[in-house]
Amino acid sequence: MTPMAKYYQPEIETASLEEMKALQSEKLVKQVKRVYENVEYYRNLMDEKGVTPDDIKSIDDLYKLPFLTKADLRDAYPYGLLGTDLKNCVRIHSTSGTTGRRVVAFYTKNDIELWDDCCARALTAAGATNEDVCQVAYGYGLFTGGFGLNGGSQKVGCLTLPMSSGNTERQVQFMQDLHSTIICCTPSYAAYMGETIKEMGISPDELDLKAGIFGAEPWTEEMRRDIEKSLGLKAYDIYGLTESTGPGVAFECEEQTGMHINEDHFLAEIIDPETGEVLPEGSKGELVFTSLDKEGFPLLRYRTRDICVLSRKKCSCGRTLIKMAKPMGRSDDMMIIRGVNVFPSQIEAVLLKEGYSPNYLIEVDRVNNSDTLDVSVELTPEQFSDTVKDLSMKEKSLANAIKIMVGIVPKVHLVAPKTITRSEGKAVRVIDKRKLHD
Amino acid sequence: MSVKQISVFIENKTGKLAEATRFIADHNINLRALSIADTQDFGILRIICDDPKMADAALKDGGYITTVTDVLAAAISDTPGSLAAILEVLSEAKVTVEYTYAFNSSKAGAYMIFRVDDNQLAAAALAGAGIKTANQEDLF
Numbered sequence: 001m002t003p004m005a006k007y008y009q010p011e012i013e014t015a016s017l018e019e020m021k022a023l024q025s026e027k028l029v030k031q032v033k034r035v036y037e038n039v040e041y042y043r044n045l046m047d048e049k050g051v052t053p054d055d056i057k058s059i060d061d062l063y064k065l066p067f068l069t070k071a072d073l074r075d076a077y078p079y080g081l082l083g084t085d086l087k088n089c090v091r092i093h094s095t096s097g098t099t100g101r102r103v104v105a106f107y108t109k110n111d112i113e114l115w116d117d118c119c120a121r122a123l124t125a126a127g128a129t130n131e132d133v134c135q136v137a138y139g140y141g142l143f144t145g146g147f148g149l150n151g152g153s154q155k156v157g158c159l160t161l162p163m164s165s166g167n168t169e170r171q172v173q174f175m176q177d178l179h180s181t182i183i184c185c186t187p188s189y190a191a192y193m194g195e196t197i198k199e200m201g202i203s204p205d206e207l208d209l210k211a212g213i214f215g216a217e218p219w220t221e222e223m224r225r226d227i228e229k230s231l232g233l234k235a236y237d238i239y240g241l242t243e244s245t246g247p248g249v250a251f252e253c254e255e256q257t258g259m260h261i262n263e264d265h266f267l268a269e270i271i272d273p274e275t276g277e278v279l280p281e282g283s284k285g286e287l288v289f290t291s292l293d294k295e296g297f298p299l300l301r302y303r304t305r306d307i308c309v310l311s312r313k314k315c316s317c318g319r320t321l322i323k324m325a326k327p328m329g330r331s332d333d334m335m336i337i338r339g340v341n342v343f344p345s346q347i348e349a350v351l352l353k354e355g356y357s358p359n360y361l362i363e364v365d366r367v368n369n370s371d372t373l374d375v376s377v378e379l380t381p382e383q384f385s386d387t388v389k390d391l392s393m394k395e396k397s398l399a400n401a402i403k404i405m406v407g408i409v410p411k412v413h414l415v416a417p418k419t420i421t422r423s424e425g426k427a428v429r430v431i432d433k434r435k436l437h438d
Numbered sequence: 439m440s441v442k443q444i445s446v447f448i449e450n451k452t453g454k455l456a457e458a459t460r461f462i463a464d465h466n467i468n469l470r471a472l473s474i475a476d477t478q479d480f481g482i483l484r485i486i487c488d489d490p491k492m493a494d495a496a497l498k499d500g501g502y503i504t505t506v507t508d509v510l511a512a513a514i515s516d517t518p519g520s521l522a523a524i525l526e527v528l529s530e531a532k533v534t535v536e537y538t539y540a541f542n543s544s545k546a547g548a549y550m551i552f553r554v555d556d557n558q559l560a561a562a563a564l565a566g567a568g569i570k571t572a573n574q575e576d577l578f
Contacts, residue, residue, distance in 0.1 A: 381505075384445070384503045386482060386507045387537065388482060389536070391477075414479060416480075418501060
């Protein structure tokens with residue numbers, strides 16, 4: 001047995017705050033110069049704001065730089081934010097573009113190296129070594145999941161199984177025949193695999209899985225426990241976005257209390273989504289990332305729209321990398337209902353956890369000066385019962401689960417399958433009928 | 439001694455019941471009995487028909503959510519107190535009745551349909567009291 005490596009890059013992962021700030025400052029100064037020279041789109045934004053590269057002397061000057069938003073990415077599509085010659089780029093990845101705003105990100109060889117390093121740190125934090133068999137069941141392709149974890153897994157030296165997603169029985173077969181010890185996929189796919197294993201009559205004890213790295217979609221603590229039980233492993237969260245690189249921007253350690261940000265590459269800030277003002281550590285606000293090393297797609301102060309909290313509280317794993325809480329939702333779809341911040345993603349998480357379909361409609365209205373919240377969700381065949389009592393109980397228990405999550409009691413309506421409108425693009429999930437801004 | 443009942447989820451919106459019954463008619467499903475339970479949001483249409491397997495498959499194929507339940511069909515005589523007598527037998531046997539509805543056909547006679555928590559227990563209790571429960575074919 002070789003001793004388990006605790007950190008992949010200990011000098012970075014356990015650096016002191018002073019060391020980290022010095023490193024970030026040095027990189028930021030260089031990166032701003034490079035971007036100013038190479039990216040006309042961002043140069044124009046800086047010029048408009050009256051900021052020059054010389055104004056940026058350390059990370060304390062970060063606030064002076066202009067933000068980039070999703071809208072900028074759309075305006076600059078496809079090459080407007082390219083940070084180097086195309087001949088230096090070796091790959092692209094792209095978001096699904098379901099919101100009608102496809103993002104294409106460019107990667108140089110160095111960009112892929114650093115991305116692989118980030119994923120290798122995540123895998124190492126989950127206990128991976130070169131003795132492990134790592135099954136990557138994220139999709140391979142334009143989506144960053146498959147390639148990201150694949151690269152990290154090879155860096156660590158794991159035997160890598162590039163399964164991609166789907167064909168679940170085959171996944172299970174490989175898991176058994178090649179004794180996979182680590183599985184990487186979306187949490188919903190992990191949950192589905194857990195069900196499949198059960199249906200196939202396989203006990204989690206018969207598998208060799210010890211850790212799972214799950215991300216790319218919101219999931220709850222309950223879902224984590226379910227997956228851990230059904231697959232017999234410890235489940236680690238991972239965070240990333242194509243705009244920055246993909247999975248591995250932040251990763252969870254054994255403490256499972258938030259994700260360490262690879263802040264030597266991705267400098268994080270929390271801002272007030274309304275004013276853009278930088279908020280102190282511990283405040284809830286919108287997460288903003290500055291890529292310190294990226295060459296192909298070097299986004300500075302990119303507004304992720306994810307709402308979360310950062311913390312430098314000492315972590316028992318020994319890493320000093322700043323931690324981010326699991327994002328609570330997106331800044332642009334937050335609703336304020338009876339004074340409470342509610343995110344559709346929270347309600348969606350409850351629906352999925354309770355076994356409902358992800359086809360739902362949230363309606364907010366104001367009746368007699370009081371906000372109302374109605375949630376319609378499609379009934380699944382498994383949940384149907386011939387008695388009114390059972391169905392009414394289901395509505396009540398779902399309303400209660402939503403209340404526990406968001407603090408407001410909704411009215412729940414079970415509706416027939418395929419009655420909630422699907423659209424070509426992203427489905428309309430929320431209708432706010434309140435006339436609050438007239 | 440039980441019969442197959444198909445329950446269909448119907449949204450409580452204008453025209454939805456008409457749609458469902460038209461669907462049933464178009465598939466040549468011959469209804470013997472029917473009842474509807476409803477709430478503000480949805481209704482449950484419960485039917486008893488000659489070929490429940492085919493009917494259930496057709497409805498599912500048509501996008502309906504359905505479930506098939508075994509229910510009891512107890513023969514009932516056209517005299518006052520006959521329903522009360524059945525319910526007393528069930529109650530004494532500690533059988534819980536979820537819901538019940540009646541139907542009458544010139545060929546098969548009059549029946550009460552009972553959805554209970556324990557079909558075997560209920561059928562035995564009724565048989566003990568001399569009350570006949572029907573099979574699917576008895577009704578057609």
